[in-house]
Amino acid sequence: MGIRFQKILCVGAIIVGCIAALLILVSKLLQENLPNVLVLENKELEFDYIIVGAGTAGSTLTSLLTKHSNGSVLLIEAGGSFGYLSRIPLLSTFQQMGPNDWSFLSVPQKHSSKGLIEQRQCLPRGKGLGGSANLNYMLHFDGYGPDFDAWHKLHNLSDWSWTDMRPFMAAATPKKMDLYEIPRDYSMLSLALEESKAEFVEQSWQFRRSVYNIKNGLRHSVLQQFLLPVLNSVNLRLLPKTLVKRIKLSSTPNLKASSVLVGIKDEQNKEVEFNIKVRRELLLCAGAYQTPQLLLASGIGDSTLLTQMKLTVQHHLPMVGQGLHDHFNVPLFVSIGSIGPTLNQRTLLSPMNLLNYLSRGTGFFGNFGVLGQVSGHEESLPFGITFFGAGAIDESAFMSISNFKRSAFRALFPLFHNATQEGFIVISNCLQPKSRGTVTLLNKNMRRKPLIDPNYLSRDQDVTCIIAAIRNAVKVVRSSAFAKLQPKIHWPKLRECSNFGPFDRDFAEHQPSDHYLECVMRHIGLGSHHPGGSCALGSVVDSQLRLKGISNVRVVDASVLPRPISGNPNTVITAIAIRASSIVLKSELQDSLL
Numbered sequence: 001m002g003i004r005f006q007k008i009l010c011v012g013a014i015i016v017g018c019i020a021a022l023l024i025l026v027s028k029l030l031q032e033n034l035p036n037v038l039v040l041e042n043k044e045l046e047f048d049y050i051i052v053g054a055g056t057a058g059s060t061l062t063s064l065l066t067k068h069s070n071g072s073v074l075l076i077e078a079g080g081s082f083g084y085l086s087r088i089p090l091l092s093t094f095q096q097m098g099p100n101d102w103s104f105l106s107v108p109q110k111h112s113s114k115g116l117i118e119q120r121q122c123l124p125r126g127k128g129l130g131g132s133a134n135l136n137y138m139l140h141f142d143g144y145g146p147d148f149d150a151w152h153k154l155h156n157l158s159d160w161s162w163t164d165m166r167p168f169m170a171a172a173t174p175k176k177m178d179l180y181e182i183p184r185d186y187s188m189l190s191l192a193l194e195e196s197k198a199e200f201v202e203q204s205w206q207f208r209r210s211v212y213n214i215k216n217g218l219r220h221s222v223l224q225q226f227l228l229p230v231l232n233s234v235n236l237r238l239l240p241k242t243l244v245k246r247i248k249l250s251s252t253p254n255l256k257a258s259s260v261l262v263g264i265k266d267e268q269n270k271e272v273e274f275n276i277k278v279r280r281e282l283l284l285c286a287g288a289y290q291t292p293q294l295l296l297a298s299g300i301g302d303s304t305l306l307t308q309m310k311l312t313v314q315h316h317l318p319m320v321g322q323g324l325h326d327h328f329n330v331p332l333f334v335s336i337g338s339i340g341p342t343l344n345q346r347t348l349l350s351p352m353n354l355l356n357y358l359s360r361g362t363g364f365f366g367n368f369g370v371l372g373q374v375s376g377h378e379e380s381l382p383f384g385i386t387f388f389g390a391g392a393i394d395e396s397a398f399m400s401i402s403n404f405k406r407s408a409f410r411a412l413f414p415l416f417h418n419a420t421q422e423g424f425i426v427i428s429n430c431l432q433p434k435s436r437g438t439v440t441l442l443n444k445n446m447r448r449k450p451l452i453d454p455n456y457l458s459r460d461q462d463v464t465c466i467i468a469a470i471r472n473a474v475k476v477v478r479s480s481a482f483a484k485l486q487p488k489i490h491w492p493k494l495r496e497c498s499n500f501g502p503f504d505r506d507f508a509e510h511q512p513s514d515h516y517l518e519c520v521m522r523h524i525g526l527g528s529h530h531p532g533g534s535c536a537l538g539s540v541v542d543s544q545l546r547l548k549g550i551s552n553v554r555v556v557d558a559s560v561l562p563r564p565i566s567g568n569p570n571t572v573i574t575a576i577a578i579r580a581s582s583i584v585l586k587s588e589l590q591d592s593l594l
């Protein structure tokens, strides 16, 4: 080994060591500094507003109610604070399966996931202040007007059209300086994507470089935007590491939530329970899996289903936990013959990359690796294509967060053993999947995970839509703009699909059969962590987000989305929370005038 190389290694090791020490220090400081934490004693406590869950919606809502209401606000969150590592964009995936991830697994999937262990999908969810907004990949999406117009037309939600939602989307969108857009010349891949646009002018496709919720190289989520600035407010109290286990209803004069039962683990890991009274409103922001879980565990849901689950019915409300939707992604690996440079171990560990990040917040650590997207909103089957600029994928890391069987992983990434491989992953999906799943329970114990069945690919239309998306992705990869990358698509050679391909001609012509593509997607397709719909607007909640039949409970999170968002949903959920705060504050004002 040359002396120069040894020096580089030493400098690299010292830099990595210093960063690690600094991060541990800062993370400790941040974790110990939560103000306004409520101490639960045996006295009866009561709050005007109780908010369950400090995720995307809960953080936003808490902030706005704390600032503008005259009432007291209690925010209850099952997790604590995320460590500082959560703010380094590239390290997002390393949080999955850790203490800040609920690490749900789906029930075995009937129509998909055949290349996954027990046919079960990993369903990560953030646990702690910031919720999934602190675990997610930070991709910002401006929203798509016709989505809301479809809510209006198809779901009879006359006041949720784009005209109604546009101001809230504008309020939810961070200022330009609080976002990071991948520069045009970030790498040869971003450049190729940008230049390929000109070859598809005939199509009404949109080409976008990724825009991230990243500021100065650090995650800038609803936690920084909304929650942290109000944490010291006098009318706010916080209950971290506390699980809401039950909603108690009273029926005089009309059905309403009277209190919530919360559980905290003491030092001996023994559960201690307390009751906290709701004076005005209970706002459920526990996310698309856990809001229905809490409702069902509280006996609020379809009475037949509750009886089947041996739960006492408090309020018959059909459709709680039904209608679950999510996007479904099909990844394909494309190796490139030129130096990208794309994300691999060589580029990542280069001292220059580390220095770039430390001095300017840029380079590979400063974003998640998704460089851009192509979408066809106006197609009869709207599709999305995502370009993830990673050449070498670490087998054990990827398998642990995807639940892939080894054989499926290796079919998808045949060059996995080469840590310096250049390439990218092209991910195809359907923007408006029709498959719908469910959230149910094994029993009412809230410490047990809910039974989540996304039911991916249960509708044939989704298969047709994703096949079209893959074929469009191939067109982009084979465009002249991409030619200088010398891209090579690796059609996965799965034993279970071998009757359908890929055949030699598929590698030459890149036109594998529909049967082969369907087989591939049913084996290696992965959920995209955009669940919604499990307490949908119109069916479970009314247009004021009120739980039907219960006057003082609102659901404010991804559960209320009546259909999928045609892109990344986080900003839309923030917008819904902003709108919810205005609804709640208006009602408070009206009551004060009575």
Ligand SMILES: Cc1cc2nc3c(=O)[nH]c(=O)nc-3n(C[C@H](O)[C@H](O)[C@H](O)COP(=O)(O)OP(=O)(O)OC[C@H]3O[C@@H](n4cnc5c(N)ncnc54)[C@H](O)[C@@H]3O)c2cc1C
Pocket (backbone or CB within 6 Å): 052, 053, 054, 055, 056, 057, 058, 076, 077, 078, 079, 124, 125, 126, 127, 128, 129, 130, 131, 132, 133, 135, 136, 137, 138, 139, 140, 141, 242, 243, 244, 245, 285, 286, 287, 288, 290, 291, 294, 446, 528, 529, 530, 531, 556, 557, 558, 559, 568, 569, 570, 571, 573
């Ligand atoms: C890995 C991953 C990547 C993603 N990438 C993107 C992306 O790049 N762009 C994008 O737009 N979207 C992305 N998303 C989706 C987006 O983050 C979510 O749609 C959004 O955060 C959901 O917000 P929410 O408020 O509905 O729920 P959450 O943010 O999940 O919040 C729910 C909160 O409630 C708490 N909670 C649950 N049950 C209880 C209980 N009983 N008691 C107390 N607290 C409770 C949870 O701990 C959590 O903090 C991603 C999601 C994941 C998981």
